[in-house]
Amino acid sequence: MKTSIFLFRIISVAILFISITIEILAQKDSSFIKRIPADTLGNKLNMDAVYNRPFLQAGKSPIAIGGYLETNTQYSSTDGISDGFSFQFRRTNLFFSSTIAKKIRFFSELEFEDGTKEINLEAAFVDFEFHPLLNLRSGIIVNPIGAFNQNHDGPRWDFIDRPISATSILPATLSNVGLGLLGKYFIHNWSLGYEAYLTNGFDDNIIDNEENRTSLAAGKLSPEKFEESNSGLPMFTGKLAIRNRKIGEVGLSYMTGIYNQWKVDGLVLDSKRRINVIALDFNSSYLRNKLNITGEVTKVYVDVPVTYSQTFGSEQLGAFVDVAGTIFQKQMLGWERAKINLAVRFEYADYNQGKFRETNSNIADDIWAIVPGIAFRPVGTTVLRFNYRFQKQKDLLGNPPSKTGIIQFGVSSYF
Numbered sequence: 001m002k003t004s005i006f007l008f009r010i011i012s013v014a015i016l017f018i019s020i021t022i023e024i025l026a027q028k029d030s031s032f033i034k035r036i037p038a039d040t041l042g043n044k045l046n047m048d049a050v051y052n053r054p055f056l057q058a059g060k061s062p063i064a065i066g067g068y069l070e071t072n073t074q075y076s077s078t079d080g081i082s083d084g085f086s087f088q089f090r091r092t093n094l095f096f097s098s099t100i101a102k103k104i105r106f107f108s109e110l111e112f113e114d115g116t117k118e119i120n121l122e123a124a125f126v127d128f129e130f131h132p133l134l135n136l137r138s139g140i141i142v143n144p145i146g147a148f149n150q151n152h153d154g155p156r157w158d159f160i161d162r163p164i165s166a167t168s169i170l171p172a173t174l175s176n177v178g179l180g181l182l183g184k185y186f187i188h189n190w191s192l193g194y195e196a197y198l199t200n201g202f203d204d205n206i207i208d209n210e211e212n213r214t215s216l217a218a219g220k221l222s223p224e225k226f227e228e229s230n231s232g233l234p235m236f237t238g239k240l241a242i243r244n245r246k247i248g249e250v251g252l253s254y255m256t257g258i259y260n261q262w263k264v265d266g267l268v269l270d271s272k273r274r275i276n277v278i279a280l281d282f283n284s285s286y287l288r289n290k291l292n293i294t295g296e297v298t299k300v301y302v303d304v305p306v307t308y309s310q311t312f313g314s315e316q317l318g319a320f321v322d323v324a325g326t327i328f329q330k331q332m333l334g335w336e337r338a339k340i341n342l343a344v345r346f347e348y349a350d351y352n353q354g355k356f357r358e359t360n361s362n363i364a365d366d367i368w369a370i371v372p373g374i375a376f377r378p379v380g381t382t383v384l385r386f387n388y389r390f391q392k393q394k395d396l397l398g399n400p401p402s403k404t405g406i407i408q409f410g411v412s413s414y415f
Helices: 004-029 164-169
Strands: 033-036 055-056 063-078 079-099 104-113 117-130 134-142 175-187 189-198 235-244 248-258 273-288 290-302 315-331 333-351 368-377 382-393 402-414
Touching: 079 117, 117 175, 134 189, 164 290, 164 315, 164 333, 175 235
Parallel strands: none
Antiparallel strands: 033 055, 055 063, 063 079, 063 402, 079 104, 104 117, 117 134, 134 175, 175 189, 189 235, 235 248, 248 273, 273 290, 290 315, 315 333, 333 368, 368 382, 382 402
């Protein structure tokens, strides 16, 4: 904890120094600071999300910086029992982009969660462009599994919580060190894109964790994951996406790899145990971008030892669908194009799709939720959100579900 706070202070001082320097230079030349907005062209794919953010650039410097924060308050109650009212500082992220030379780009993203409780390097890679269809990426890579994992910035969403399926079935945000290829092709109203990476993967915590269930989220937390592969073998993540400017985007992604330490010092200790993940995502806009629909479905297969308890499922399923519509967009309270959105999210996660061996009855261990909300956007990069979450969760035996209600108000903004 002390190390995290010390690191946070160093970074804060560095950012303050840079900010003061830029401010002094900006006073001498009002055009010194340029805001580079996110590109809103309709042919952008989810794979472009990592660069498609608002940045600030100083003069002719090749370096651009940006970031965002998420903070909220909430009151929750489960089966009539409440933990009370709390303020939460979810996260603040800083990202940096640089053009090193022609067709060579660098990107890095640093995240602070819950103040300084967790400090994570989410991404740090270099891109080499040989051709629009052939680019090499190397470093800490955000795995392209589903769409939310790459496109997770808080200000882009009208919901305070991240989707259950994207955080507990898929462990957003998932990133690993490795390398791979990516590329895009455009023709008329169509955009095609692909990504294919070999990276380090998960570890044995997938089936050895405090949750006492199969959990990819627990299997990504190894502090050594940026140094070595737990299994000694690479994990593959690949995605194909197609987008039509008038219809929307569909993406199909696949991730596979050995997660367990099956061999130590040349001695075979266990069978190679593999995970396989398939995800389908889509997004579409209608009525001149006033109605937006976004969704994702994920299926997880895990090779769990037969000696393990049935609480550890070998198959999991998760999905969410967001529907968000603009009901007003006009000058409000001094903002030229402020807008008010109404939104609703439907989400589901089944952590164990198996059957009890003794009775052949279904194992429950699932959760579903509906989240209506209203969002006010004074500008496109800032959102004030009010959500109400109602969810039901069943235990393994399928007993009457616990019922939870959560009232939330929060703010998220790029800077």
